[in-house]
Amino acid sequence: MGDRRLLILDDDPMTGETIQRIAEFAGLEVRFTPDPGDFFTLLHDWRPTHIALDLVMPTMDGVQVMARLAKLSCRAKIIITSGVGSRVLDAAGRSAVEHGLDIAGVLAKPFSPIQLREMLLGQRGSGALSAEPPKPVSPADITLADLQRGLDQREFVLAYQPKVLCTTGELAGVEALVRWAHPTHGLLPPGQFIPLAESCDLIDRLTDQVIDQALAWFGSLCAGTAQPPPVPCDRLMLSVNISARTLANVALFERVYQRCEAHRVDPARLIFELTETSAMDDPVASLDLLTRLRVIGFHLSIDDFGTGFSSMLQLVRLPFSEIKVDKSFVMTAMASSESRTVVKFIVDLGHSLGLRCTAEGVEDAETLAYLTAIGCDLAQGYHIARPLAGEDFRPWLAARFSSPTP
Structure with a gap:
């Protein structure tokens, strides 16, 4: 101590x-x-x-x-x-x-x-301020030439964060999260490069690389079910984040469908996650494309719900299959009656519309118990697991099999 x-x-x-x-x-x-x-x-x-x-x-x-x-x-x-x-x-x-x-x-x-x-x-670990705090990387430090080179060299890597059933702790899915293994700045989170990729029309190229990596990993994971531990791939879902700017690129989603076939991944196992605000930017155009994606078999999730100002009418009109409660409410739920009210409202709203509900930012057992009590379907967060490198996923799953309840 x-x-x-x-x-x-x-x-x-x-x-x-x-x-x-x-x-x-x-x-x-x-x-x-x-x-x-x-x-x-x-x-x-x-x-x-x-x-x-x-x-x-x-x-x-x-x-x-x-x-x-x-x-x-x-x-x-x-x-x-x-x-x-x-x-x-x-x-x-x-x-x-x-x-x-x-x-x-x-x-x-x-x-x-x-x-x-x-x-x-009662907290896990103990963070500390280093004697020489590293200077945070500013998005201004990342240039267009950097980004183009990073894409050419395929420096973008993925981590996978598990999603589990609240009631049983059973693995239900994984979310693919992109990071940039920058040769100078180290591992950069998406907030450091996604805005530049969107503003320079490179977001679709990046999305292509992310989805290709994710499908290759996911297909390999499910193909290896003969090896311990077994993965419940008949129910496992893969989630990938999609930028609002990508919604206009029909050809990209056609390529995704072809890659699903190449990697032997049923399109019905792939969830595209869109933020609440991006999904509502152009609701008419979004309705056309998102409906087509659902017809093909893909699932759609509205991410970070509760942080935007969209109308309930647009949520009803667009064909989502999942709603994700923003982590800012989940992480403060046990300390804030207002946050608990918002979380329960979103879960009830999602269920009333026939949507599966996922809470992200689950940091402790008390929060998970609360989510289970109000009927939330899935949980995601550090209490379950931090984002894992692809090669670390099976060892994590093997350890979890010996103690299946989070």
């Missing part, structure tokens, strides 16, 4: 000292300061694994502090504390997650020692 270090920033000395005593009793090393300047000095020099941060402070409020932590690529686990209302706390937590910070929880004042201890001790 000695490698856990908590740094507290709170302008109320009594609260800071209370948190310090609870954390020290739980076995953590603790530093407390009411001054943001001292806080950032300690952050760099002391490298805490955990941070307790008050939202309301006179010189620099907690939201400003979190924005700066994000710019520093801070990997410490953050506990947000405040006496403001629960809706403000929940919003602050969602803001931190969207900045890429690792949030251990939000804690309304007054809080109990048990609540704080659970957040300090």
Whole structure:
């Protein structure tokens, strides 16, 4: 426990000292300061694994502090504390997650020692800020020439994140997630290069490579069912994300159908995931193409549902077969009654329209139990598994067979 270090920033000395005593009793090393300047000095020099941060402070409020932590690529686990209302706390937590910070929880004042201890001790791993934080790669650092070269050299690789049935933990599908193995910047997430690919009309070429890789891997996985562990390929689904700009490329989807045949993958096992906003950009054109894709046999999922402003009418008109609850609501469901309301509403809405419901961002057993209780069909998230390299998938599945419940 000695490698856990908590740094507290709170302008109320009594609260800071209370948190310090609870954390020290739980076995953590603790530093407390009411001054943001001292806080950032300690952050760099002391490298805490955990941070307790008050939202309301006179010189620099907690939201400003979190924005700066994000710019520093801070990997410490953050506990947000405040006496403001629960809706403000929940919003602050969602803001931190969207900045890429690792949030251990939000804690309304007054809080109990048990609540704080659970957040300090109940999390997996312990992130830390490195002594020399790496400079985040900006999309501006990636040029068109870089992207073209990356496509020519086929530097884009896939990770596969499992989706399981909420009720049994049985494997139901995988989502293919693209990464760029950049020779200079390392492994880049899609947010660093997808916007450039879309703006430079290279998104279809990238999508071609992604789908070809995914189908080859998926076909090989299912063809190897004679090898242990067995894969339930008669029910297993493969999900691939599709850009709104790709919806106009009918020829691309015709090639996908041909590749399904080449890799012996039934089109009915392939799900195209579209974001809520992209699916609604041109509902008339989307209706034509998406209907054709369903006629061919492909499935369609509306991703990140709950983050856009589309009308329910458009959701009803377009032929989706799956709805995915955005992870920002799922990840905060256990701490926020508002998030739970949204999650249940989306699950009920999906079922009323005959759609299968998937919740992504499932981080713990409590959230999975809640999703099961409200009738959500599928779960996806770190509690199930992190995205896996293709060669790591079977070992993960073999380990899971010895303990099938997540």
